[in-house]
Amino acid sequence: MIELPYGAEQSFRPHHADINVIGSFLGALPVRSATWQLNSGASHPFWVEPDDGSSIDFSYQYKTDSVSRLRLPYAGDFNVEIPTDHRALRAGSNDLTLRVVDADGVESETTIQLTWSAKLPEREIRLDDLSGIRSPQQLGQVVNGRWDVDPILNVVRTRGPVSPDSLLLLGPAQASQEAEYQFRYFDGSRSKYIGLSDFFVGHEFERPAIPIKPGWSTAGLATSRPRGEGAWETRLWIADGDRPGWRPSSAEEEPAGGRIHLVRTDPAVYFEFTPRRWYHVRHRLEVAKQRVRASLRVWPVGSTEPDAWLCDESDVALDKYRHASFGLFQHSGLPSEWRSIHLRPLG
16 A cells, blocks of 8 residues: 555645655565656656664664665655656646555555646745645645644644654745744754754765665755753754765765765854744855855844854855755654745845
8 A cells, every 4th residue: 555645636846856755655565666657658666665763763863774764764655756857747737656566566556646837936935824725735845754734823843753854845946045934843852953944955866876865965954953951053054965874074075875065063053942932043045156155043032133143154156056945844853833934035
C-alpha cells in the first residue's frame, strides 16, 4: 500500500528545481524496486527507505548506515523528486504513477493527479490570514517532512514527531530578498534545531548517484539549538552540498559524496528563547556581484527590534547562491509554529 499524506491530487509551481511527492510504503521491506512514471514518459527509480529509525534520537544521532540520512527518517518513507524541466511534464494535468514491488514480490501501484503551472510563485507574499487554507501545499511546496495549517489559530505548524530537516518552501527562487515572520516553539528538549528558516538552493546528489539527493545547498539557513536552560546556539549556514555527518576541518574538503563548501556562524551566538512565547524574526539575503550575505535578527513580540544583526555571514557568491527560495525549517522534536509570514524582494 502506498500512502500519500497530501492526497492523490496535488498542485505544484516552480519553487525549486524539483517537484517533491512525499509518502510512505506500507509493505515488506526492503523493496525490490520502486519507480515513478510521468504520463507516458520513461520510468525512473525512487528510494524507499529500508532502515527503521524508531530507535534513533534525531536530536543527537544520524542514520549513518542509510543513504537517505535525514530526509527519510522511518522505514517505508519516500520522496519522489521530479525535475521541473522533465520532458514529460506538461502544463495542467499530469498522471504520475508510482509502482513498488516489495520484498515478497507483491506489487503496489497508485496514480496521482499532478497539476503543474510553470508560472513563478509571487515574489512578495503576506500570509496574515490563513482562514481559507486547508493544506500547506496551497501555500507553497513541502520539500521534506510533514506540515499542517491551522486556519483557526492562523498558524503554519510542523507535524510531530517532526521529521529531520523538515522544509516548506513559500517563495520562488530569487536574488536579494527579506522575510519577516513570528515564531514560537513548545519544547526544545528533543529538538536538534527548532528552526528557523532557509534561503534554500537545492538538494545535491551523492556520487555515484542514488535515487534521492541527500546533500543540502543553502544561501542562508538560520537555526537555533538548545544548549542548556535559556541558552540557544543560533547560527547562519551558507553551504554547497552539505551532507549529514560531515563537518569541515578546513573551508573545503572532498568527501565521498563530492565537493562540500560550508560557511557558518562560528562560534555560535547565544539567544534566550522561552517556550510558547512568540518571537519576531527578520531573515535577509543580499546577493551582490562578488559576495552573498545572510543576516538574522530575533526579538520577542512586544519589544523593540534591535539595530544590530544577531547573526551576519557572507561568502563568495557562487553561481548557485544567486537565486534561493525562502522556506520554513525545523530539524526534529515537537512541533513549532509560524505566523504573519511576509516576504519581499530587495532592490
